[in-house]
Amino acid sequence: MDDAYTTQLTAGDSVEASGLEQLMALKEGDTFLVADGWGDMRGGADGLFAGDTRVLSRWTMTVGLLKPSRLSSGVSQDNVFFSCHTTNRPLPPMGGRSAPAGVLHIERRRFLWGRRMFERIRMVNHGIEDILLPLAFDFGADFHDIFQVRGTHRAKRGTVHTPTTDGRRVTFRYVGLDKVERSSCLAFSEPPARLTHQRAEFMFSLPKGRSMDLFIECGVDSCETPDARRWRENAVQARLAMRAKRRRGASVRGPRSPRFNDWLDQSRADMALLTTDLPTGPYPYAGTPWFSTPFGRDGIIAAWQMLWLDPSLAKGVLTYLASRQATETSLFQDSQPGKIMHETRGGEMSALHEVPFGLYYGGVDTTCLFIALAGAYASRTGDLDLIRALWPNLIAAADWMRDYGDSNDDGLIDYQRGAETGLSNQGWKDSEDAIFHADGRFPKGPIALLEVQGYAFAAWRALGDLGERLGDDRAPGWRDRAEQVRALVEDKYWMEDEGFYAVALDGDGEQCRAIASNAGHLLFTGLPSVERARRVTKRLLSAEFRTGWGIRTLELGQARFNPMSYHNGSVWPHDTAMAAAGMANYGEREAVAQILAEIYAAAAHFHLRLPELFCGFPREPGEPPIAYPVACLPQAWAAGSVFLMLQASLGLSIDAWTGSIDIADPFLPTGLERLKITGLKVGDALVDLSIRHVDGRAVVIPNHRQGRLAVRTLR
Structure with a gap:
């Protein structure tokens, strides 16, 4: 663990402007305004x-x-x-x-x-x-x-x-x-x-x-x-x-420091602003101004960030995406039966097919994430009724992974756009220059991204667990499929000389040996072995990745590294949060708490509203983070990042099947002496949790418990 950027939550409590005249946005339903x-x-x-x-x-x-x-x-x-x-x-x-x-x-x-x-x-x-x-x-x-x-x-x-x-x-x-x-x-x-x-x-x-x-x-x-x-x-x-949208689910409050609570309030308000109540339930639109519409990947990740506090978002996202699941093959829309949409639009150009985004499926990861979120939602809520209603959609998504997602039958999910009008890169880093070899060459397709295999692993494992609960005799086969994916990733992506995973495999099976933050998402899914996860964590926490404001998308010194780029060296709060949650899966708590403090310090300079991304320059004493000039603000998965990092720092997990909340080796950032979680609901039970530092350790005290619910602190 690198201690170079240890940050207290009391630091950076200024609200210095980024130096740019920001456009200001309002949104309600499918209407938004920027001025x-x-x-x-x-x-x-x-x-x-x-x-x-x-x-x-x-x-x-x-x-x-x-x-x-x-x-x-x-x-x-x-x-x-x-x-x-x-x-x-x-x-x-x-x-x-x-x-x-x-x-x-x-x-x-x-x-x-x-x-x-x-x-x-x-x-x-x-x-x-x-x-x-x-x-x-x-x-x-x-x-x-x-x-x-x-x-x-x-x-x-x-x-x-x-x-x-x-x-x-x-x-x-x-x-x-x-x-x-x-x-x-x-x-x-x-x-x-x-x-x-x-x-x-x-x-x-x-x-x-x-x-x-x-x-x-x-x-x-x-x-x-x-x-x-x-x-x-x-x-x-x-x-x-x-107000009604902001009050959904449990609430989190920090100590008496008003600035940290203001950050929590602003993040919750931004998530509420971007959430539109559709006939299928609440859906967090990606961001304003350019992405004020349902996106598959963004909606799933934002819902996952909020899942421990507010499962209603995940239910709304799953239900909406199931209603838009592809049923036919279209090169223009990049669709095949069972695939989950990437984006939908309602304007004239989409209606005329001048752009493919009226209902577009060019996201290689969304289908896997859809199944994985369904599994996480079921574990969090025990809501098998929704899973039964979605079961045909989940099976169709799994069939897409098997029949279409793996275009060359090597056991890995890959992509290559169907038409020139579509996205050339179809993971979350979807800019044209985001995926490349160590020497900067662009790979030939089809491309199999590292993190997508992690999502596929999580999807097969979730399907196996859900299938067992529903009595589907295919469940053991799905679990075996998850382990096959794990073995393939460990064999084909690991670079022993680097102590890290390759960002992708190209169409010839050659590793794209760029060192990128995508490996943090792999940790989030729990795929790597413990020993390899520790090596990846150590590198992600090094100064080459860690800016003092968060984790860069690309390691310093890599080909195409540019701290002012969209995906090749900038800091995306949601990417940092997923990497932090991944580290927490393997027991890392102190570094996660430090990263949370760093992101808080960045938020303080952005008036407590985290942008979609900001530049990946290293932190300098007395100077603010450098804004990315056209970042969306607000952005749903940026707003949700604080809640995922808090969950990771606390080591908090909820199992509705057993009616239990486990808090494993909780750690609060320096400067945050106490935390209160109010109205945390598991099934029909309800509890408030108080977390505070006592003799150098974080202690969890359950309050106002209603119903049968076990709260366990694990060391």
């Missing part, structure tokens, strides 16, 4: 989106023809409201007098509910004279598909009709090449003094010491006239819905 710190949208990577279509692309406010001076802005901790506080610059002369700067307080406040944006502009005159206030909004709706917004070129698109106005409303219409008409409506509570199809101008008379509100709504299809009542009623609904 700058003033609340403006300018038609870049921002806008109001519904169904993967940008229904409001430009929305900017000026006061007296100028952008107001920003005092502060941000999103509420529960992720419901965005607010920006501004003041005026000097106003132009009106009737021979002009208002000086800084006499108006203008608050811009908004939320999303029912597929529309609700906005309130509150204006307060703190001056000593009455003021004529010129306020203007510029707007537009381009109806760009989200892939256009991301930069995909379209040679042709449909027809954008000239907006129509109606006193205090503007209606936008677009007829796509798919013959679908998409429309949105923008409405004001007060009629503008001048309204065109792209600008609304107001002139308010604001007496000294008085305030007034302007209400605005924008959403798909038609809209009602905004007013204070509609604002209040919908705001209450939005806040109650978010």
Whole structure:
């Protein structure tokens, strides 16, 4: 274990900004909004989106023809409201007098509910004279598909009709090449003094010491006239819905240090923000702005991170993915019968098959993870009714692993994209340059990724356990299959001279000898032998991997290493968390607690909201982690990382079959003296747990136990 970056949880409690102007996001259901710190949208990577279509692309406010001076802005901790506080610059002369700067307080406040944006502009005159206030909004709706917004070129698109106005409303219409008409409506509570199809101008008379509100709504299809009542009623609904999502499952609280609890609260709020209640149950969308949709891999891993606290996410993910399981072969969609989807989209380009992502299956790992999560969910909950309902889907997924996942009959799951429009790399590191040989050469396909074999091992083993409980006589064969996978991985991927596993095998069976964090995922599945797991752990904890802010995706010094890259040397919190949980599987606790402290220190610099990834530069005294400029924020599996690392640090496991909670050699990070877990439910039983340091050791004390439930501390 490397002690180079021992970090106390009290360290790094500053909230230094990353140095970049962050876009701020709101989300509700399948609608999300991205704007700058003033609340403006300018038609870049921002806008109001519904169904993967940008229904409001430009929305900017000026006061007296100028952008107001920003005092502060941000999103509420529960992720419901965005607010920006501004003041005026000097106003132009009106009737021979002009208002000086800084006499108006203008608050811009908004939320999303029912597929529309609700906005309130509150204006307060703190001056000593009455003021004529010129306020203007510029707007537009381009109806760009989200892939256009991301930069995909379209040679042709449909027809954008000239907006129509109606006193205090503007209606936008677009007829796509798919013959679908998409429309949105923008409405004001007060009629503008001048309204065109792209600008609304107001002139308010604001007496000294008085305030007034302007209400605005924008959403798909038609809209009602905004007013204070509609604002209040919908705001209450939005806040109650978010509160209900945040209160699902058990809660975790740290010591009296408010900063650590704020991190837990922010992470839980981000997971709630990204979770959409679908007919099949709650599903954590991957992230905003680019991935605000169900992803198979991301949903499974985020649900797994939260499984010990809130099994309802896993149930929702499993049920939804089963409903989207492939039934036919398509090169364009990269699908075969039984395969679990990678991504789904609802925009025009997906409907026209300009991109394959309407329902896309180009993820080699998702099918294995689907089965493995089902096994973990069953162990956590004892819910055999769901497993029986999903059994045909689980068997179909296993058949895909056997019949399609192993394209060359070598016993390993591999991939090679079916069409040029699909993803060239189909593991979690899916950028084009993420998988390579030690000399930097790209491998020929089909490629068999290391971590995917671990997922397959976990899937076969889970299927064997579930099959035995359901009385399926194929269960012993599935267990044998798991052990065959274990033996193949240990034989074909292990590099004795490196004390590490190769990241992949290429189409010729040659090892891709790059040293990458994928091996941490293999530890997570429990596949390696104890001796090899210890050697991998030692290397992952070395300074070549460990930055002081987390674990790099690629070891320092490897070909294609770049700390500013997407997958070749950056730090992904979920990747670090899975590696930490993997180490914990083999008894490592102290290092896991240290990594948790390091990730907390990074989160403190990102305003307690972990991004999708950040750069993999080494930690320097007094300096913050370096942001990756286009990282998604928030991202579900980044938000869930703290909860998986806490579970790993505590060595906590739940077995619903025996009605027991085991806590093996628990360890709390330095600076975190106590932890309380409230409302932990196992079957019909319920318990609170208090963990605290006593005489240098972590002690677990069960409280308020209801029902039959054993809590055991193992040393």
